[in-house]
Amino acid sequence: MTGEDAGEELRAYIREGRITSIPVRRPARLLLLDRVARAFEPGVRYTEARVNEVIGVFSADVPALRRGLVDEGFLEHDRVHYWRCGGTVDL
Template identity: 70%
Template sequence: MLDGPLPEHERLEVLRSCMKDGRITAIPVRRSARLVLLDRVARAFEPGVRYSGDEVNTVLRGFSADVSALRRGLVDEGFMECGRTRYRRCGGTVDL
């Protein structure tokens, strides 16, 4: 069964249960909850800006020591795309 988007109150609950002081404490197993967490991480990157691998790692270290798992999740779930040497945010929510 595929998970659908979560209502706002559930999104907030996911973030409360998986993060403390801006750091990730747990990565949800349920895909819809994991997408909420990855969306929060993706929002640390400006849409369309190209980032080096080192720049991405620096930002991701602010969330978790496991930067490779976060980077892989962001790319696999379509929040970021990776070129030969650069990453670019291509998905997720934005503040208007």
């Protein structure tokens, strides 16, 4: 799917740069999560507080997005840090 196609697909879930709802259909949900994951720099470790700040820019439902990012393999975490482990990378 091209970037333009992805934008069209996500238009129903994003208004004025903020996520209004999380898609039920997995392909659309993965596109949305990938867009959020791109806000995290590969190779950088983040505290949970910082992850929450970054996700909070996209949506008020921070726990659902954080859980989705982890469950779908975009972020990994240990007891102290989160780090990006999946998704597309802007060149």
